[in-house]
Amino acid sequence: MAYWLFKTEPGCFSFDDLKKRPHMTEPWDGVRNFQARNFLRDTIKSGDQILFYHSNIAEPAVVGLAEVVRDGYPDTTALNPNAEHFDPRASATKPIWYMVDVRYVKPLRKIVTLENIKHNPLLADMPLVNRSRLSIQPVTATEWLIIMTMAGMDEKVTGQ
DNA sequence: GCCAACGTTGGC
DNA sequence: GCCAACGTTGGC
Numbered sequence: 001m002a003y004w005l006f007k008t009e010p011g012c013f014s015f016d017d018l019k020k021r022p023h024m025t026e027p028w029d030g031v032r033n034f035q036a037r038n039f040l041r042d043t044i045k046s047g048d049q050i051l052f053y054h055s056n057i058a059e060p061a062v063v064g065l066a067e068v069v070r071d072g073y074p075d076t077t078a079l080n081p082n083a084e085h086f087d088p089r090a091s092a093t094k095p096i097w098y099m100v101d102v103r104y105v106k107p108l109r110k111i112v113t114l115e116n117i118k119h120n121p122l123l124a125d126m127p128l129v130n131r132s133r134l135s136i137q138p139v140t141a142t143e144w145l146i147i148m149t150m151a152g153m154d155e156k157v158t159g160q
Numbered sequence: 161g162c163c164a165a166c167g168t169t170g171g172c
Numbered sequence: 173g174c175c176a177a178c179g180t181t182g183g184c
Binding site for chain 3: 057133135
């Protein structure tokens with residue numbers, strides 16, 4: 001079981017949007033970056049835990065927890081000419097882009113802002129700090145525990 | 161809304 | 173396969 005940080009612009013898809021459908025899986029589609037694609041296709045597995053991060057807002061922050069419920073599979077929005085993230089290079093046999101399904105777990109008791117994270121030297125190696133544009137990022141178990149503590153979460157390792 | 165960082169594209 | 177131009181991300 002591994003830990004990840006998934007970024008999203010809340011104006012596009014927010015943690016509340018995920019919460020509205022707690023009993024449905026939400027495909028995490030539209031990722032069009034090769035490094036993030038590789039994580040989605042090869043590394044991220046069902047059961048992995050997710051820090052849900054809101055970007056491109058006044059106070060960017062980790063706001064909640066989610067969980068991967070389906071391993072990577074082809075992102076068919078790339079094949080749909082009407083879809084926002086259509087990619088004419090993609091095909092059914094060579095999908096290029098991948099996605100996973102995630103489910104809502106729970107909000108953090110206190111959100112952990114980017115500013116909070118930047119102020120903690122133990123989190124200085126997070127891609128969020130030094131390679132902020134990567135939209136799907138690995139999180140170490142240590143980083144996860146630190147962020148759970150900052151978030152006021154009693155249970156250090158989540159799941160339920 | 162500005163702009164720096166940086167990933168991607170395409171000419172050579 | 174280098175690298176300049178271009179486009180996008182995302183913090184501020």
